Amino acid sequence: MKTKIPELRKANKLSQEELALAMGVTRQTISSIEVGKYTASLPLAYKIARYFGLSIEEVFDFSDFEEG
Amino acid sequence: MEKYNVRLSREIKWAKLFLLFALVFLAAVILFIPEIPEAFKKDKLLFLGSPLILSPLLILLRNHYQLKNPKFMNMTKRREADERNLAIDASAGRTGIKVLCICYYLAMIVSSLMNRTVFYTLLAVFVFSFLVFIMLKFVYSRRM
Numbered sequence: 001m002k003t004k005i006p007e008l009r010k011a012n013k014l015s016q017e018e019l020a021l022a023m024g025v026t027r028q029t030i031s032s033i034e035v036g037k038y039t040a041s042l043p044l045a046y047k048i049a050r051y052f053g054l055s056i057e058e059v060f061d062f063s064d065f066e067e068g
Numbered sequence: 069m070e071k072y073n074v075r076l077s078r079e080i081k082w083a084k085l086f087l088l089f090a091l092v093f094l095a096a097v098i099l100f101i102p103e104i105p106e107a108f109k110k111d112k113l114l115f116l117g118s119p120l121i122l123s124p125l126l127i128l129l130r131n132h133y134q135l136k137n138p139k140f141m142n143m144t145k146r147r148e149a150d151e152r153n154l155a156i157d158a159s160a161g162r163t164g165i166k167v168l169c170i171c172y173y174l175a176m177i178v179s180s181l182m183n184r185t186v187f188y189t190l191l192a193v194f195v196f197s198f199l200v201f202i203m204l205k206f207v208y209s210r211r212m
Binding site: 020021024025026028029032038040041044 | 146147149150151152153155
């Protein structure tokens with residue numbers, strides 16, 4: 001799944017480790033979500049979106065799910 | 069949700085109890101069961117006994133270190149609760165169980181050609197594990 005997390009992180013001058021610490025997960029999890037290897041759970045997706053003051057749809061790209 | 073340091077303290081108590089039990093068990097086997105052959109006492113019992121002693125000792129050391137170092141404790145807590153790590157553990161566990169079943173099956177075949185006691189012990193463990201698996205599936209299906 002594609003996400004806008006890298007762009008949002010850069011805009012907010014956050015490192016993966018800092019975002020991971022704020023979300024209560026490991027840096028590897030944030031990295032995997034960013035590259036699309038791992039799909040975040042609904043609570044984590046919600047937490048990330050809320051952290052940036054956006055909705056889930058604005059952070060995560062659900063177009064792959066809509067097609068299938 | 070239970071606090072992580074409370075859980076660590078509880079694990080320390082259980083590890084101490086388990087360590088005491090392991091020491092008493094090993095001492096009882098060595099001292100009060102005279103029919104155990106000397107070779108078994110010296111080699112195999114040491115091999116069987118060491119995980120009994122080592123695992124609670126490792127838990128004791130790790131948890132004491134975590135309680136004294138809040139930074140390390142927070143890092144471990146984050147790692148343990150991390151959803152990706154939990155998903156990895158679940159996937160590895162699912163594959164591991166399948167491999168374990170195959171190994172058990174092979175061990176039963178080999179033991180049936182050699183020793184009846186070992187064969188029935190393996191069979192009993194296999195049946196018991198299967199029953200626990202069925203029971204847990206029933207319990208978790210009611211919870212979720």
